[in-house]
Amino acid sequence: MASPAKLDKDQVLVERKSSARVLTLNRPKQLNALSFYMVSKLLEIFHDDEGNPDVKLIVLKGNGRAFCAGGDVAAVANDARGGDWRFGAIFFDTEYKMNYLMATYSKPQVSILNGIVMGGGAGASMHGRFRVVTEKTVFAMPETALGLFPDVGASYYLSRLAGFFGEYVGLTGARLDGAEMLACGLATHFVPSSKLSSLEESLCKVETSDPAIVSAIIDKYSEQPSLKKDSVYHRMDIINKCFSRKTVEDILYSLETEAMSKADSWISATVETLKKASPTSLKVFLRLIREGRLLGVGQCLVYEYRIVCHILQGHHSKDFFEVF
Ligand SMILES: CC(C)(COP(=O)(O)OP(=O)(O)OC[C@H]1O[C@@H](n2cnc3c(N)ncnc32)[C@H](O)[C@@H]1OP(=O)(O)O)[C@@H](O)C(=O)NCCC(=O)NCCSC(=O)/C=C/c1ccc(O)cc1
Numbered sequence: 001m002a003s004p005a006k007l008d009k010d011q012v013l014v015e016r017k018s019s020a021r022v023l024t025l026n027r028p029k030q031l032n033a034l035s036f037y038m039v040s041k042l043l044e045i046f047h048d049d050e051g052n053p054d055v056k057l058i059v060l061k062g063n064g065r066a067f068c069a070g071g072d073v074a075a076v077a078n079d080a081r082g083g084d085w086r087f088g089a090i091f092f093d094t095e096y097k098m099n100y101l102m103a104t105y106s107k108p109q110v111s112i113l114n115g116i117v118m119g120g121g122a123g124a125s126m127h128g129r130f131r132v133v134t135e136k137t138v139f140a141m142p143e144t145a146l147g148l149f150p151d152v153g154a155s156y157y158l159s160r161l162a163g164f165f166g167e168y169v170g171l172t173g174a175r176l177d178g179a180e181m182l183a184c185g186l187a188t189h190f191v192p193s194s195k196l197s198s199l200e201e202s203l204c205k206v207e208t209s210d211p212a213i214v215s216a217i218i219d220k221y222s223e224q225p226s227l228k229k230d231s232v233y234h235r236m237d238i239i240n241k242c243f244s245r246k247t248v249e250d251i252l253y254s255l256e257t258e259a260m261s262k263a264d265s266w267i268s269a270t271v272e273t274l275k276k277a278s279p280t281s282l283k284v285f286l287r288l289i290r291e292g293r294l295l296g297v298g299q300c301l302v303y304e305y306r307i308v309c310h311i312l313q314g315h316h317s318k319d320f321f322e323v324f
Helices: 004-009 036-050 073-080 085-103 165-172 178-184 193-203 211-221 232-243 248-261 265-276 279-292 297-313 319-323
Strands: 012-017 020-025 057-062 066-068 109-113 116-118 130-133 138-140
Touching: 012 036, 020 036, 036 085, 057 066, 057 193, 066 109, 073 085, 085 297, 109 193, 130 178, 130 211, 165 232, 165 248, 165 265, 165 279, 178 232, 193 211, 232 248, 232 265, 248 265, 248 279, 279 297
Parallel strands: 020 057, 057 109, 066 116, 109 130, 116 138
Antiparallel strands: 012 020
């Protein structure tokens, strides 16, 4: 039988293919949910490869039907029930450092998002230079339903989306597909999943860190997907109208006013989702994304870290402890 250390080691598969570092998140049964070992290992590898002139780019992907379904919520439940809040704080400290390193990295990171990308999985990919989606990609930041808030730098990268789409995505936890991610800028390329192995082969032949050259390679496999007829992207006017309001109460009031003037199941479902979420989480994230617009990624992560430590200690709300 494999020793526990060996099992941990297998959670991130590390390969060198010519000048490319290829990293595979490898907990497929848990949808590659991030353990403390995984965030520590990713931080260590990214750190080491930054100074390694033989590594020109990093490819990050997931084994199985997910890229990554977020932080390991099973482990969180153990910590939350009677554990020491500092274990959670150490997890987030390491994870946010990894997010920061990815956001400021000197070499291109190509994330292959061929499946579920949620919470911490978004943090491990959105800060990198290239985010490749497919027809199988499902993206969401589901934290407001869990008594947390969209973190891992979401107050930075969601606040950079056009209009108030970031507010919509972060507050409601709405799921986006690959075409929607490309349309709003969360993804840089759409590549059909059938072409991913050829794409990876080409990326592994790259001898440079020049993003223009890497981009041109991915372009060769890319397609322009069509948005579905019922895509939320066609609702940008109402999203901007309602989610630009100053407070969570105003956003809800504005959606409810819209619902009164037209029968639209999307509006009522959105209202219901917001009402089921943690009110504290909604307010925290709205404030964060509004302030995040004017901050750098490092400052956003520092704010998020301070807030998550309060949540772990149950200072302002116990919603997180009710869910886990
Ligand atoms: C919509 C999903 C992604 C897929 O649904 P599905 O296709 O019906 O698949 P399953 O739900 O059956 O999931 C397959 C298996 O993967 C497991 N899994 C699926 N996500 C996970 C997962 N994040 N973790 C740990 N097992 C999982 C899930 O429990 C299940 O295990 P098992 O019942 O043993 O087969 C669904 O799994 C889902 O909602 N997952 C949770 C997504 C989520 O909330 N992510 C966490 C965001 S919050 C966050 O990152 C914070 C972390 C945190 C960290 C440290 C702290 O101290 C405090 C907080």
